Amino acid sequence: xxxPCTAPQGLLSILRKLKSSPDQEVRILLLxxxxxxxxTLLKQLASEDVSHITPTQGFNIKSVQSQGFxxxxxxxxxxxxxxxxxRNYFENTDVLIYVIDSADRKRFEETGxxxxxxxxxxxxSGVPVLVFANKQDLMTAAPAAExxxxxxxxxxxxxxxxxxxxSAVTSEGVQDGMTWVCKNIATRKK
Amino acid sequence: MLGYIWQxxxxxxxxxxxxxxxxxxxxxxxxxxxxxxxxxxxxRTSRAxxxxxxxxxxxxxxxxxxxxxxxxxxxxxxxxxxxxxxxKDPTFKANLRVCIFQITGYKKLYNSxxxxxxxxxxxxxxxxxxxxxxxxxxxxxxxKLESRITKQWGDVGFQGDDPKTDxxxxxxxxxxxxxxxxxxxxxxxxxxxSHSNHPKLGYSYAIVGINLTEMAYSLLKxxxxxxxxxNGVLGVPHLEHFHQLYCYLAYEFDKFWMEEExxxxxxxxxYREKFQEKVKKLLEQPDVSLSLRELSDQ
Numbered sequence: 001x002x003x004p005c006t007a008p009q010g011l012l013s014i015l016r017k018l019k020s021s022p023d024q025e026v027r028i029l030l031l032x033x034x035x036x037x038x039x040t041l042l043k044q045l046a047s048e049d050v051s052h053i054t055p056t057q058g059f060n061i062k063s064v065q066s067q068g069f070x071x072x073x074x075x076x077x078x079x080x081x082x083x084x085x086x087r088n089y090f091e092n093t094d095v096l097i098y099v100i101d102s103a104d105r106k107r108f109e110e111t112g113x114x115x116x117x118x119x120x121x122x123x124x125s126g127v128p129v130l131v132f133a134n135k136q137d138l139m140t141a142a143p144a145a146e147x148x149x150x151x152x153x154x155x156x157x158x159x160x161x162x163x164x165x166x167s168a169v170t171s172e173g174v175q176d177g178m179t180w181v182c183k184n185i186a187t188r189k190k
Numbered sequence: 191m192l193g194y195i196w197q198x199x200x201x202x203x204x205x206x207x208x209x210x211x212x213x214x215x216x217x218x219x220x221x222x223x224x225x226x227x228x229x230x231x232x233x234r235t236s237r238a239x240x241x242x243x244x245x246x247x248x249x250x251x252x253x254x255x256x257x258x259x260x261x262x263x264x265x266x267x268x269x270x271x272x273x274x275x276x277x278k279d280p281t282f283k284a285n286l287r288v289c290i291f292q293i294t295g296y297k298k299l300y301n302s303x304x305x306x307x308x309x310x311x312x313x314x315x316x317x318x319x320x321x322x323x324x325x326x327x328x329x330x331x332x333x334k335l336e337s338r339i340t341k342q343w344g345d346v347g348f349q350g351d352d353p354k355t356d357x358x359x360x361x362x363x364x365x366x367x368x369x370x371x372x373x374x375x376x377x378x379x380x381x382x383x384s385h386s387n388h389p390k391l392g393y394s395y396a397i398v399g400i401n402l403t404e405m406a407y408s409l410l411k412x413x414x415x416x417x418x419x420x421n422g423v424l425g426v427p428h429l430e431h432f433h434q435l436y437c438y439l440a441y442e443f444d445k446f447w448m449e450e451e452x453x454x455x456x457x458x459x460x461y462r463e464k465f466q467e468k469v470k471k472l473l474e475q476p477d478v479s480l481s482l483r484e485l486s487d488q
Binding site for chain 2: 051054055060078080082085
């Protein structure tokens with residue numbers, strides 16, 4: 001079936017991709033309620049010390065090299081007062097990472113509502129969503145499956161999504177989530 | 191590159207010979223020249239610190255980390271080692287003593303600050319809870335807190351209805367700073383709080399305060415605050431001096447923010463950075479002392 005000339009062409013396109021991929025910039029938006037662990041996650045991604053975190057007024061941004069991409073990660077404060085500003089950062093988002101404090105059961109409803117509203121946003125339509133069920137290092141943390149069910153994630157049909165259990169403090173599960181992110185940028189950007 | 195090479199040759203050869211020549215000419219060792227030739231405070235203590243740290247003698251090098259009750263013994267040992275006589279240089283002993291108190295005191299201050307920072311705010315701890323309620327009463331003396339967990343906390347700039355999750359990596363250091371400012375400078379802190387409720391330029395008072403604690407902490411940790419403490423405290427600095435510095439930052443940041451008129455709170459980190467650069471510039475001046483004390487000590 002294969003004609004003799006397709007092999008070198010395939011090789012060429014792979015080479016071309018290898019050459020161009022490190023320059024590919026990706027915009028990642030990190031959202032979630034206050035105290036969900038967004039900034040800790042951001043610092044963990046950038047391999048920085050996570051022991052002096054303070055609540056975020058406004059936003060933080062860091063660029064991280066990962067799996068051939070330059071990830072520009074925007075960490076926006078989660079306090080109720082500044083949630084209205086979230087929409088200013090929607091444009092051109094490649095992946096949305098939504099962070100949940102798995103031990104803060106009292107606010108599962110609130111965080112579910114915020115996520116549902118985000119998924120309705122036109123500027124975020126079709127954008128892949130990774131939900132980090134964070135703080136799994138705490139005894140009281142709800143398992144990821146329970147959170148997925150509570151948030152009705154299985155009803156999401158208009159985009160690819162994933163839920164990943166993690167602990168931003170110990171970094172457990174973070175890399176798995178980021179691998180999913182990078183895999184799904186590739187398919188989207190093609 | 192040339193700078194590095196020069197630095198290398200200077201510290202390993204030239205500095206030694208330069209010191210030797212100066213010693214022959216003036217009849218005094220480097221520490222004596224520093225203690226008599228430079229003004230008390232950062233100009234003298236910073237130089238003495240460098241001199242002690244880079245000394246070849248163990249007695250001198252260990253001086254920068256002795257315990258408070260060993261300082262006297264340490265000064266005597268240095269004078270013996272360097273063959274300095276009190277009759278010939280009567281002020282030396284007292285001057286060096288102050289320098290060593292300041293140098294070792296700064297390190298001790300960092301340890302105390304670090305311990306307080308590591309103390310996590312705990313709702314089960316009555317002392318912690320009382321302190322939080324005290325903060326409310328100082329900031330809002332005419333408003334009663336309806337319950338421990340309430341949206342009212344938002345009025346003093348906490349994020350949600352329970353402040354306990356807002357102290358994060360700053361722990362009890364953050365709360366202690368906030369309470370100290372309100373207790374020592376009640377009117378000023380209420381004035382800053384009212385600015386933070388400005389309809390256009392508003393910000394979250396408590397959260398910004400905790401971020402400023404982090405600023406003070408990281409400046410202390412990096413050693414950037416040395417000139418400030420060497421000039422301001424002629425002895426061992428204590429936690430109170432650190433809290434005083436926080437008050438300076440809280441008051442000055444508010445002033446800076448209101449003058450700069452940022453378009454929204456989302457620009458906080460850019461302005462925080464800009465403000466920190468400004469403070470660092472001040473700290474480069476040899477006679478710096480960042481103080482609110484003269485302004486209004488109530």
